[in-house]
Amino acid sequence: MATISLSLLLLFFFSLLFASSPSSAGIVGVNYGRVANDLPSPSAVASLLESSGVSHVKLYDSDPAVLHALAGTGVSVTVALPNENLTAAALSPSFASLWVRQSVAAYLPSTRISAVAVGNEVFAVSNSTNNLTSSLVPAMLNILSALSDLGLDKTVKVSSPIALTALQASYPSSAGSFRPDIADSVMKPMLDLIRNTDSFLMVNAYPFFAYESNSDVISLDYALFRPNAGVVDAGTGLKYYSLLDAQLDAVFAAAGRLGFGDVKVSISETGWPSKGDEGETGAGVENAEAYNGNLVRRVLSGNAGTPMKPEADMDVYLFALFNENEKPGPTSERNYGLFYPNQEKVYEVDLALRGGGGGLKWQEARTSAAAGAGARGETWCVANAMAGKERLQRGLDYACGEGGADCGRIQPGKDCYDPATLEAHASFAFNSYYQKKGRLAGTCDFHGAAHVVTQSPKIGKCELPTRA
Numbered sequence: 495m496a497t498i499s500l501s502l503l504l505l506f507f508f509s510l511l512f513a514s515s516p517s518s519a520g521i522v523g524v525n526y527g528r529v530a531n532d533l534p535s536p537s538a539v540a541s542l543l544e545s546s547g548v549s550h551v552k553l554y555d556s557d558p559a560v561l562h563a564l565a566g567t568g569v570s571v572t573v574a575l576p577n578e579n580l581t582a583a584a585l586s587p588s589f590a591s592l593w594v595r596q597s598v599a600a601y602l603p604s605t606r607i608s609a610v611a612v613g614n615e616v617f618a619v620s621n622s623t624n625n626l627t628s629s630l631v632p633a634m635l636n637i638l639s640a641l642s643d644l645g646l647d648k649t650v651k652v653s654s655p656i657a658l659t660a661l662q663a664s665y666p667s668s669a670g671s672f673r674p675d676i677a678d679s680v681m682k683p684m685l686d687l688i689r690n691t692d693s694f695l696m697v698n699a700y701p702f703f704a705y706e707s708n709s710d711v712i713s714l715d716y717a718l719f720r721p722n723a724g725v726v727d728a729g730t731g732l733k734y735y736s737l738l739d740a741q742l743d744a745v746f747a748a749a750g751r752l753g754f755g756d757v758k759v760s761i762s763e764t765g766w767p768s769k770g771d772e773g774e775t776g777a778g779v780e781n782a783e784a785y786n787g788n789l790v791r792r793v794l795s796g797n798a799g800t801p802m803k804p805e806a807d808m809d810v811y812l813f814a815l816f817n818e819n820e821k822p823g824p825t826s827e828r829n830y831g832l833f834y835p836n837q838e839k840v841y842e843v844d845l846a847l848r849g850g851g852g853g854l855k856w857q858e859a860r861t862s863a864a865a866g867a868g869a870r871g872e873t874w875c876v877a878n879a880m881a882g883k884e885r886l887q888r889g890l891d892y893a894c895g896e897g898g899a900d901c902g903r904i905q906p907g908k909d910c911y912d913p914a915t916l917e918a919h920a921s922f923a924f925n926s927y928y929q930k931k932g933r934l935a936g937t938c939d940f941h942g943a944a945h946v947v948t949q950s951p952k953i954g955k956c957e958l959p960t961r962a
């Protein structure tokens with residue numbers, strides 16, 4: 495009796511320690527950009543989103559045809575007040591009020607509008623002849639108060655996507671700070687608004703840009719969430735295994751410098767081009783597939799925090815849904831799409847990590863995968879080399895010890911011993927534990943050292959089993 499309760503206690507303790515992550519899964523959304531003359535109709539796009547399991551979409555305007563097409567889909571929508579209308583919204587509360595009525599209220603609740611992006615990369619596009627910077631916060635305040643007048647300010651969040659160029663310093667992450675011309679004058683009141691309304695800072699972050707212009711010093715694996723040696727932040731001693739994490743933590747550090755280290759951040763755009771000009775180092779299908787695929791797995795793993803904010807969820811909106819043939823600039827600009835205009839995939843990315851069905855959040859997907867035992871397609875649990883040796887070893891020790899995973903086959907001389915690497919052995923052990931637990935939510939985590947995959951992993955000659 496005493497033994498049983500002790501092991502129950504231990505099980506409880508270890509499941510707290512390893513299995514159940516404090517954060518739920520983040521959001522994977524897509525940006526529905528329409529700078530193109532060959533895109534499918536909005537209603538075809540609404541179907542495409544649903545059949546791809548996309549639960550969140552961000553627009554660059556509030557086009558009526560698009561908002562009508564999204565009605566009844568359950569897809570959560572971010573609408574945008576374009577830069578062209580920012581000055582009017584800043585100067586005129588009645589313009590803001592009319593805009594909110596026509597672009598938001600008119601579609602609720604059948605179209606699930608959950609946020610307004612006020613302007614886009616305002617500091618980045620402002621120049622001396624057309625400077626929108628000082629209009630930004632007044633426009634946000636007017637939109638907020640228009641929402642509030644209609645009782646919508648709790649359900650519809652107000653924010654504004656900023657480019658990473660809003661940062662004066664971003665390396666190392668702990669040195670992150672906003673440009674001095676916007677820090678106190680714009681970012682401070684904006685972050686104040688965001689905190690007061692329980693909204694989130696929208697950040698457009700592209701590791702591709704950093705890699706492209708510094709490929710001599712930045713490793714491609716580091717940019718693509720692949721196993722790598724990591725980069726230590728000398729300011730904190732924290733080790734980074736992905737460039738996106740480092741970029742995000744630079745934003746957290748910059749917000750922290752202004753006294754807003756607690757505000758939530760959403761990555762309103764990120765992506766990787768599947769094609770580029772000769773000089774655009776890193777652009778290509780393989781890299782785009784790796785970047786987006788690894789990112790989605792990471793976000794949906796439920797353990798997507800950054801080194802500085804390990805408990806935070808990571809919400810990302812991939813850029814973009816389609817290749818957009820009318821975008822100016824280098825070839826890459828027209829090749830960020832997940833889909834061609836004919837709705838064929840540019841490459842394979844499972845946006846919801848599920849075998850079928852639509853619009854499942856990861857938590858639900860995991861639960862039903864466990865309940866339906868393979869009805870939606872099998873899942874496996876593998877080690878995440880980015881977690882580092884220490885976490886992998888701790889997870890392996892736990893899985894093969896108290897966790898009760900079947901680790902016989904990774905012993906010397908047995909069929910799954912080769913390759914004799916920590917990552918391979920951890921994958922075997924994690925998967926065994928996960929399958930034994932009936933693929934229950936949270937049992938493929940090991941403090942971020944593991945994630946779920948939907949394709950049968952083969953490690954050396956050893957195929958990971960689907961059942962304990």
Ligand SMILES: *[C@@H]1O[C@H](CO)[C@@H](O)[C@H](O)[C@H]1NC(C)=O
Nearest residue numbers: 576577578579580582593596
């Ligand atoms: C936004 O600005 C554009 C360009 O100036 C204009 O054509 C459009 O009518 C404006 N939208 C609203 C709602 O006033």
Ligand SMILES: *[C@@H]1O[C@H](CO)[C@@H](O)[C@H](O)[C@H]1NC(C)=O
Nearest residue numbers: 577619620621622623624625
């Ligand atoms: C300033 O920005 C506007 C709008 O983004 C653009 O049309 C214009 O060409 C820019 N002017 C200069 C001098 O760069």
Ligand SMILES: *[C@@H]1O[C@H](CO)[C@@H](O)[C@H](O)[C@H]1NC(C)=O
Nearest residue numbers: 620621622625626627628675
């Ligand atoms: C735009 O205006 C802000 C002040 O409102 C100023 O700090 C900034 O330097 C201006 N930007 C440009 C490019 O002129």
